[in-house]
Amino acid sequence: MEKINWIQLGLGFLSGGAFGALIKQFFDNRRNRLQPIAKSVEIKPFYDSSNNEIFNSSIVLSDGSDDYKFERIFICSIKIINSGLHDFEKFSFGITGAKDAKFISIKGNSKDRHHQINFSNKPSLNNQIENFDVSLLPFNRKDYYSFDLLVTTSEIDINPKNIKISCPHAIKWVDISSLGKSLLEITGEFIGSSASITFRI
Template identity: 35%
Template sequence: MDTLVTNGQTDTIMEWLKILLPLLGGGAVGAIITMIVTTYRNKIQSVGHKIQIDKIFYPDAISNTEITKITFSGATQTYHFDNLFIATVLLTNSGNKDIEKFICGITLPENIKVVKIETVPQDRHHTVLLKSDIKFDNTSSEIDFELIPFNRKDAYEIKLYLTISKDTLELADIKLGSPHPIKFVAMNSELIWNSAKKVMEITIGHY
């Protein structure tokens, strides 16, 4: 009967076994597993983000006989804007580490200003700490905030009320940044234009 393994091949296999078995018995497998787990834990963490832009008020045309402004009415003062958009930014910790305090910022071009901010933490145990004092009379193109905490799978929603001095607003205009060693990973972002028709004037009550 023909043999499937020759004597030479058997000797080779035995030599490999003599090398591998002591390694396996000496904890090499455990060391390899530890190395893999350590590498996984130390990889750059990912923060998922989704941005949706809604056009709230943007006149299709300017006419001398029409008032094409949106007005925010306060207790003693009103503020008028030629247009208004809402950019909803959703941030999710999609990494494998809990972050006690996540520092983040949003940077816009100079011709795009934030006039109001709303934050939507997932519950009362999660907080968005705004570091930028944004008001209708103190607009800015730079927003800084902290998410406390930012544990694995946590999600925060931040709404930016924007006014622009150019013709278009693009998703690429909204830049996210952080001093943490993370990478921002885009989820499905949307640019949604609401079908709001041109109006004479919009007044939004006391803010």
């Protein structure tokens, strides 16, 4: 029986079209499966009047024309990264808070002016809402966007599990490490030069 030269056979396979077809099929399968989108949700308490046992207090935020009093405020940081193999011309998702929680402000961050963020119903001090939708244009591979939100509740504490992120696209959410922006950095960005913060007893 003639001996088979496995080395020559292997080289012929690698240099032929069959191997290229297998590689193409491999990457096509990866692209066609549910694409992973990485997200991180972090919540830190900013003010809670129930922690003050000496006297009743509240925090007042101003938008420059009206004052708004709150008993509890949390800072929520969200980061979204396209960790898949698919480029989205437009990527939409929704953010829903816990029961008794309302979003009172949001600041979106993108890497440059060519990456746009649109809000269907942007939360603000005079538009305190329980949920809203966000659109990212575009959301290409390795693109990332981050959001800093202020959330208020009247009675309950909230944690990252209370913030639900939903999406109409065929993707799967995966977790990433938590964000590291400090409370002072985020609060300073929210307040800016057009708003003020006051503690009242």
